[in-house]
Amino acid sequence: MTVAAQPLITVAEDTAAVPHLDALESEAVHIFREVAGEFERPVILFSGGKDSILMLHLALKAFAPAAVPFSLLHVDTGHNFPEVLDYRDRTVEKHGLRLHVASVQDYIDRGVLRERPDGTRNPLQTLPLTERIQAEKFDAVFGGGRRDEEKARAKERVFSLRDEFSQWDPRRQRPELWNLYNGRHAPGEHVRVFPLSNWTELDVWQYIAREGIELPQIYYAHEREVFARSGMWLTAGEWGGPKDGETIEKRRVRYRTVGDMSCTGAVDSGADTIEKVIAEIAVTRLTERGATRADDKMSEAAMEDRKREGYF
Structure with a gap:
């Protein structure tokens, strides 16, 4: 018996057949629209990395054909990859977005922060981030964190309450039932929002392939x-x-x-x-x-x- 040759499956066809990507997209779009209706000054953290690129793509989908009603915020360590910064700036210009940049180097130059002996500046991002949130009075801050990345992030809610000092207390996190989110917060507090919480790294790449999203x-x-x-x-x-x-x-x-x-x-x-x-x-x-x-x-x-x- 002769077996007919099977046609090759392209990435576009393969990822289009992954049904849970539609569910993840729908959940993220719902979260963006929920925040737009509930908060006054949301902002999207955007570094030019794949997760923030995916977040922006979903935000564009959520409000099309209108413009995204949020600005972007990047905490620049001064040691970022040039290819990623180039991508960030091109994307901001392409979509006509407003970008806020909180610079770690500025804090070092002013003597507020001190260089670490190992040269790593990632741990120095906290102060520029929290002060920019307070100065701009952002009440909801979108982040690209996913629960599969790291055990501390696995504890995170989609709506994560932060106090007036931007600090996270797991004991103050609220239960989230189905797709009901509680954004209530006191003056000075804000909410970190994670629309990619339930995505995995593989989900991210399969969706990027399906949507044809450009990356650095x-x-x-x-x-x-x-x-x-x-x-x-x-x-x-x-x-x-x-x-x-x-x-x-x-x-x-x-x-x-x-x-x-x-x-x-x-x-x-x-x-x-x-x-x-x-x-x-x-x-x-x-x-x-x-x-x-x-x-x-x-x-x-x-x-x-x-x-x-x-x-x-």
């Missing part, structure tokens, strides 16, 4: 000069790497997440297309933060400690 090229495999530190491939830069004994070499790598160059590692990869990235992620057993973010490895409770102080 560092998310795909490319040749880069890197050096090894703490089990990660880091990019050399003005932040202080490499140190004595750390050798720069050229490798084919890509980034699963992007942040401060001093603490965001690349992974060896040949995944230079979205099809290959999805196949790679489907078999991995480490989250992107667990595999490539040194700032989350400073202690067992590094992320939770930063959340309590006011970070995401």
